[in-house]
Amino acid sequence: MKKPRLPSMQMLDNDTVAAWIFLTPALILLILFIIWPIAYLFYLSFTAGSFTSTGIYLVGFKNYWRLFLNADFWQVIFNTTYFTLGSLVPSLVIPLGLAVLLNRSLALRGILRSVYFLPSIISLVAAGLGFRWLFQNTGPVNGLLNFFDIPPISWLSDTFWAMPVIILFSIWKQIGFNMVVFLAGLQAIPLNHYEAAELDGANSWQQFWHVTLPGLRPTLIFTTVTTAIFTLRSFEPVYVITGGGPLNSTNLLVYYTYQEAFGQFDFGYAAAVATVLLVVTLVLVYFQLRTWGEG
Known part of the structure; x- marks a missing residue:
């Protein structure tokens, strides 16, 4: 009798691996050009200062x-x-x-x-x-x-x-x-x-x-x-x-x-x-x- 495949094994079948291979370049671009800029923008909104030698520092909700x-x-x-x-x-x-x-x-x-x-x-x-x-x-x-x-x-x-x-x-x-x-x-x-x-x-x-x-x-x-x-x-x-x-x-x-x-x-x-x-x-x-x- 054939043993049932474990969930972890099902996640690593050939179709899933192939899908992740094809999706990875798009996901990398999505992270680099959309998710990361939005996250950094949100972080920057809680800071003050400039991109010079003085740098930036956290100010909490002061900007809002x-x-x-x-x-x-x-x-x-x-x-x-x-x-x-x-x-x-x-x-x-x-x-x-x-x-x-x-x-x-x-x-x-x-x-x-x-x-x-x-x-x-x-x-x-x-x-x-x-x-x-x-x-x-x-x-x-x-x-x-x-x-x-x-x-x-x-x-x-x-x-x-x-x-x-x-x-x-x-x-x-x-x-x-x-x-x-x-x-x-x-x-x-x-x-x-x-x-x-x-x-x-x-x-x-x-x-x-x-x-x-x-x-x-x-x-x-x-x-x-x-x-x-x-x-x-x-x-x-x-x-x-x-x-x-x-x-x-x-x-x-x-x-x-x-x-x-x-x-x-x-x-x-x-x-x-x-x-x-x-x-x-x-x-x-x-x-x-x-x-x-x-x-």
């Missing part, structure tokens, strides 16, 4: 307490929330509408796909410089307003209008990528679902609400999460277009971290800001997955 008492930090939190909410919804609704239109048989569908996707492959810095030129006081946007006898607007030096320019840039960059993803999701929905809904007397809006949206649930989860992450990590638009101004009105968490780390060389405080950003991102993604994953 400074965050709590810093009015600039709360202004940045408000800016980031405003920017994220203002960018996220249009970056999903507009591409979804375009995808539904382009999914139909249009003569110029291929050309329109390329045109809408073009902003996604343009350099963020180059696109940011373009937006800065468009919205400067003597730029084409104010020139167009002047053509219609509308007073010019100080887009980039006004605390009310500067953030909408950054939000518009973020939406413009995300439209093409999200549209292509939605198009792929739409083409994966079986046509017989629409035919059955049409036979039941459903109009175009009812078909969209009861067939298209449920069929796009996985795609919506993916685009919502990726768009939220892209929005929260936005740095180049702020750096190139406004520099966080005017009066700190467009300063976002990533740019604020950059300022504290490489402008003030306060790496412990900057690490605390980055840790807060990481936690906010994880919480936001978690609730998005929970919300879209229900049902």
Whole structure:
């Protein structure tokens, strides 16, 4: 009678060993470039000092307490929330509408796909410089307003209008990528679902609400999460277009971290800001997955 294999022996069978051999390079890269940097960032947030001969030293929760008492930090939190909410919804609704239109048989569908996707492959810095030129006081946007006898607007030096320019840039960059993803999701929905809904007397809006949206649930989860992450990590638009101004009105968490780390060389405080950003991102993604994953 064949003896049963011990659990320790089952863990070392040929398939398991082969799996670990193939997984080891990826695990090493994961540890080196993701897990270790996050762990070191968390450690650094409890320190002060600099990477010089003086070195760094532990200060406990002092950096987090400074965050709590810093009015600039709360202004940045408000800016980031405003920017994220203002960018996220249009970056999903507009591409979804375009995808539904382009999914139909249009003569110029291929050309329109390329045109809408073009902003996604343009350099963020180059696109940011373009937006800065468009919205400067003597730029084409104010020139167009002047053509219609509308007073010019100080887009980039006004605390009310500067953030909408950054939000518009973020939406413009995300439209093409999200549209292509939605198009792929739409083409994966079986046509017989629409035919059955049409036979039941459903109009175009009812078909969209009861067939298209449920069929796009996985795609919506993916685009919502990726768009939220892209929005929260936005740095180049702020750096190139406004520099966080005017009066700190467009300063976002990533740019604020950059300022504290490489402008003030306060790496412990900057690490605390980055840790807060990481936690906010994880919480936001978690609730998005929970919300879209229900049902």
